[in-house]
Amino acid sequence: xxxxxxxxxxxxxxxxxxxxxxxxxxxxxxxxxxxxxxxxxxxxxxxxxxxxxxxxxxxxxxxxxxxxxxxxxxxxxxxxxxxxxxxxxxxxxxxxxxxxxxxxxxxxxxxxxxxxxxxxxxxxxxxxxxxxxxxxxxxxxxxxxxxxxxxxxxxxxxxxxxxxxxxxxxxxxxxxxxxxxxxxxxxxxxxxxxxxxxxxxxxxxxxxxxxxxxxxxxxxxxxxxxxxxxxxxxxxxxxxxxxxxxxxxxxx
Numbered sequence: 744x745x746x747x748x749x750x751x752x753x754x755x756x757x758x759x760x761x762x763x764x765x766x767x768x769x770x771x772x773x774x775x776x777x778x779x780x781x782x783x784x785x786x787x788x789x790x791x792x793x794x795x796x797x798x799x800x801x802x803x804x805x806x807x808x809x810x811x812x813x814x815x816x817x818x819x820x821x822x823x824x825x826x827x828x829x830x831x832x833x834x835x836x837x838x839x840x841x842x843x844x845x846x847x848x849x850x851x852x853x854x855x856x857x858x859x860x861x862x863x864x865x866x867x868x869x870x871x872x873x874x875x876x877x878x879x880x881x882x883x884x885x886x887x888x889x890x891x892x893x894x895x896x897x898x899x900x901x902x903x904x905x906x907x908x909x910x911x912x913x914x915x916x917x918x919x920x921x922x923x924x925x926x927x928x929x930x931x932x933x934x935x936x937x938x939x940x941x942x943x944x945x946x947x948x949x950x951x952x953x954x955x956x957x958x959x960x961x962x963x964x965x966x967x968x969x970x971x972x973x974x975x976x977x978x979x980x981x982x983x984x985x986x987x988x989x990x991x992x993x994x995x
Contacts, residue, residue, distance in 0.1 A: 766843045778871035780882050789838040821876050830855045835876040848872050850879045896920040899943045952980040
């Protein structure tokens with residue numbers, strides 16, 4: 744990917760999901776001069792770096808106390824927000840993991856239901872020691888946008904249905920699927936009002952209905968008046984839509 748970009752886009756971070764939250768992926772990213780952003784297992788053993796109480800005495804000890812996520816030190820707290828009954832505490836610290844070759848910049852999100860005291864936490868990390876906690880969270884959230892693009896390509900634009908086997912044919916099919924993802928999102932974002940609907944299914948229903956009307960009009964001996972033609976297009980395009988717009992008053 745970096746070779747294809749050819750330096751045209753300066754990249755600093757490699758975002759991978761929790762499956763790649765390991766030392767091998769981190770070292771791969773660092774060899775490419777990228778910083779990894781990923782997620783650790785919820786039960787990962789993290790350690791506070793050992794602080795030598797006597798700076799005049801050499802000490803080879805590396806790991807300090809094991810981090811207890813259920814009793815996080817107050818000095819690591821960066822933000823606290825309340826949304827309804829849920830309290831969200833965000834912590835950030837430079838911590839050690841015995842399976843990683845370097846310290847990690849760790850961001851821990853702890854959600855607590857204030858009525859039941861039920862707790863849930865997520866552990867994010869990056870190899871960049873200077874990246875703020877809010878940017879770590881925002882960058883990792885981009886992963887879901889990538890997942891949504893693949894979902895749309897599979898669900899609506901046949902990414903998982905094509906039967907090609909040659910390299911060129913597979914490349915063309917995959918590129919066409921993602922091109923249609925980009926095109927459909929562009930159309931949904933640029934159509935005035937709700938003319939293109941609220942989803943890809945709406946957009947496909949409109950295009951399909953418009954094609955049906957265009958083919959039927961060709962069979963008529965005379966083309967309808969523009970006003971009637973517009974009403975026909977509007978009525979037929981409403982068929983099959985998920986979010987149907989209000990019916991035209993002239994056709995109700």
